[in-house]
Amino acid sequence: MGLLSKEQLRELIKEKTLVTAADVQDMLKEMFADTLQEMLEAELDTELGYPKNGSSPEGGGNRRNGHTKKTVRSEYGELELEVPRDREGEFEPAVVKKRQKDVTGIEEQILALYAKGVSVRDIQAHLNQLYGIDVSPTLISNVTNRIMPLIRDWQSRPLQRAYAVVFFDAIHYKVKQEGHIVNKAVYMVIGIDFDGNKDVLGMWIDEHETSKFWLTVLNELKNRGVEDILICCVDNLTGFSEAITACFPDTEIQKCVVHQIRNSVRYVSYKDTKKLLADLKPIYTAPTEDAALSAMEDFEKIWGARYPLVVQSWRRNWGEIATFFKYPPEIRKLIYTTNMIESYNRQLRKVTKGKAVFSNDESLLKMLYLVTQDVMLRWTGRIHNWGQILLQLSVYFPDRVKSFLQ
Numbered sequence: 001m002g003l004l005s006k007e008q009l010r011e012l013i014k015e016k017t018l019v020t021a022a023d024v025q026d027m028l029k030e031m032f033a034d035t036l037q038e039m040l041e042a043e044l045d046t047e048l049g050y051p052k053n054g055s056s057p058e059g060g061g062n063r064r065n066g067h068t069k070k071t072v073r074s075e076y077g078e079l080e081l082e083v084p085r086d087r088e089g090e091f092e093p094a095v096v097k098k099r100q101k102d103v104t105g106i107e108e109q110i111l112a113l114y115a116k117g118v119s120v121r122d123i124q125a126h127l128n129q130l131y132g133i134d135v136s137p138t139l140i141s142n143v144t145n146r147i148m149p150l151i152r153d154w155q156s157r158p159l160q161r162a163y164a165v166v167f168f169d170a171i172h173y174k175v176k177q178e179g180h181i182v183n184k185a186v187y188m189v190i191g192i193d194f195d196g197n198k199d200v201l202g203m204w205i206d207e208h209e210t211s212k213f214w215l216t217v218l219n220e221l222k223n224r225g226v227e228d229i230l231i232c233c234v235d236n237l238t239g240f241s242e243a244i245t246a247c248f249p250d251t252e253i254q255k256c257v258v259h260q261i262r263n264s265v266r267y268v269s270y271k272d273t274k275k276l277l278a279d280l281k282p283i284y285t286a287p288t289e290d291a292a293l294s295a296m297e298d299f300e301k302i303w304g305a306r307y308p309l310v311v312q313s314w315r316r317n318w319g320e321i322a323t324f325f326k327y328p329p330e331i332r333k334l335i336y337t338t339n340m341i342e343s344y345n346r347q348l349r350k351v352t353k354g355k356a357v358f359s360n361d362e363s364l365l366k367m368l369y370l371v372t373q374d375v376m377l378r379w380t381g382r383i384h385n386w387g388q389i390l391l392q393l394s395v396y397f398p399d400r401v402k403s404f405l406q
Contacts, residue, residue, distance in 0.1 A: 033079040036096060043093050044084045052084075062088045072101055110143045115370030117351035144366050151369045155202050159221065162228040162404040163191040164393055165334060166201070167341040168217075169235060170209040171348060173364055174357045181357055185209040186368060187217050190341045191229075194404055196386030198379050200344070200372050205361045211239030218247040228404070230397050231323075233338050235259040241320055250400070255320040256338040257284045264310045276303060276310070283314070284336070289325035327396065330389050347375050 012018075016027050045051045048062055067082035083093060092098065113123045120137050170185040177184075187204040201221060206213045214237070231252045234240050236259050244253055261280060268276050279299050286292035296314065304311045314321070324336040334340075351371045358364040383389065394401040 029074070029077060029079065032074060033081065036079070037081055040081070040084055040093055040096065044086065044091055047091050048086060062086050062090065070096070072096060110140055111147065111370060114140075114144055114367060115351070115374055117354050117367065117371075119354065145362075147366060147369065148362070151365060154369070156224065159191075159201060159224045159226050160193050161225060162194065162400070163226065163230070164194055164196075164390070165192045165231045165233065166190070166229045167233045167338050168214065168240070169338050169341045169345065171345045172209075173352065175205075175361060175364055176357060176359050177361075182207065184361065184364070185213075186364070187213065188341060188345065189217065189221070190344060192383060194390065194401070196382030196390065198340070198376075198383070200376060203365070203368055203372070205365060209237060211237055211243045214240055215243040215246065218243055222247055228400060230393060230400065231335055233335050233341075235338065236263055236317060252323055253320045254323040254335045255317055256336075257321060257324075258337045258339070260314065260317060260321055264313060267307055267309045267313075272306075276307070279303065284321075286325075289322050292322065292325060328392050330385055331392055334383070334389065344375060347371070 012027075016023070018024055018027060041052055044064065048064065052064070063086065065085045065087040067084050070081045070083050072079050072081060081096065083096065085091065109127070110123060113126060118126070120140050123140055124137070167190045168188070170187050172183050172185055174181050175184045176182075184205055185208055187206065187209070189201040189203075191199050191201045193199065202217070204213070204217055204220075229248050229251045231254055232244050232248070233254045233256060234244070235256050241253050241255075244251055261277070261284075264280065265273055265277070279302055282295040283292050283299060286295055296311075296318075300311050324332045327335070348368060348371055352367060355367070358367075390401070
């Protein structure tokens, strides 16, 4: 049931002579202003211990001291309020705080729109259309800049001592830098802890994707408290495995099979692609590593002469492509591709696709952080079948799993 009954609403419409939607808005504006005014008066009543127009407590003490006019923005446009004052200047209103000029929640709306990838121009148009408020690009920038301390705190927060599986990948964006548009790599890391929960451990921006910068990322994870990672899932970037081994020598490395397939297709004529991919499939879907190697021999007999670079690439990376053959199907399915982090990247791109170029690194970081927080709100459950996966991990890494579960 609403605040007013239907009969009361009809009486109100008749009394106020409401005919159009604009009439309703004007009435709501008046009611909203009156409500805020009475709330301010009630706050001071509570502060002083006696009501307006009532007798002040005996013995003197603090008392009312008139009003100060104040204009604030609201969902109904600008409102004129008279903020009550006390003689000793101790009154701190909560409903409309001192120096507060806006009661619309505009800042929250700007951040919400920004997190959805809405452009500055469209944010301006949206707020003007809904509230008749002209918001400058500078104000929007200032509002979004307020989250930078939150980003720094989030980026430097302590992490767990160990993670069962960690996925590493980079996503690329165009950013303005010194008058030029350059490609920037955003380094993303997602960890799965021993409770089966996913978390974005951090994001870093640098020019191009290099194993040298990944080494910086890995060292930062260590400095934030990570002591051990059971399995790392990575793309086929040269030098990445060596960087991981330098920081976490006991970690198993799984190179992404999908990345390996994509790299293979680069060397292949379009007319051969479909058949070659079909002949590759028995390799990575084999039940055992021996069966996979046998399938590799068959593949080489068919394609080795025409595409020797494809065969060389698979054999060169085999030690870390074949890691998943050690494990049961549940773990294999989790680690043999970086699908988990690529799914997260797709959600980022869905929001950022309307932004062809970012004005600077900070602008890019703000949007990705806001989208990430929104994405992580939906990560409410554990990894599917996590109990079985954890049991299997405890068989393959008994001492390490035990030490971090205690």
